[in-house]
Amino acid sequence: GQSLEQPSEVTAVEGAIVQINCTYQTSGFYGLSWYQQHDGGAPTFLSYNALDGLEETGRFSSFLSRSDSYGYLLLQELQMKDSASYFCAATGDDKIIFGKGTRLHILP
Amino acid sequence: KAGVTQTPRYLIKTRGQQVTLSCSPISGHRSVSWYQQTPGQGLQFLFEYFSETQRNKGNFPGRFSGRQFSNSRSEMNVSTLELGDSALYLCASSLEDRGVEQYFGPGTRLTVT
Secondary structure (H helix, E strand, O other): OOEEEOOOEEEEEOOOOEEEEEEEEOOOOOEEEEEEEOOOOOOEEEEEEOOOEEEEEOOEEEEEEOOOOEEEEEEOOOOHHHOEEEEEEEEOOOOEEEOOOEEEEEEO | OOOOEEEOOEEEEOOOOOEEEEEEOOOOOOEEEEEEEEOOOEEEEEEEEEOOEEEEEOOOOOOEEEEEOOOOOEEEEEOOOOHHHOEEEEEEEEOOOOOOOOEEOOOEEEEEO
């Protein structure tokens, strides 16, 4: 079957670094995307990895290892506004599959 | 550029009824995807339309259907509503099919009683 696994919740301290992992299983894998969703809001695109390695966009970085079917989102210098749910999404032959999301709690 | 718009934003329906939701993508975007979001299941893919053709379909019953018009606007229809259809229905547009960077609308909150 096709599935993505990511932790349901992660807690970190303001100013720290946090990593949200995602493992996937999908046919005809193209790449892995990450989305952020604040409560009551719509998901917004953060990053996409089609090739192995790290992609950096400001405080956010995303990593992909195709051989391990694994990726992660790295958030640095955490701010309270980063409190949200983060979804990984795998694009494959047939469809885009989203993980169930990781709720990020940030402590002051 | 205007973002993705969805109408209506909120809807209350009774079991057995049918509903039609509408989505207008960002100008120039030809792909529209629909998702169902519930607290327990996260975002579940319903279907994707590109240039008026359904390109991909998720694992939902035939009660869920959709279409895309020549101006890329899309509608989603759910017939014979069930209580379990209560959810946030999100539409997302992208430039190309299986678009990596999807832009989501605010969603339609459907409540079935």
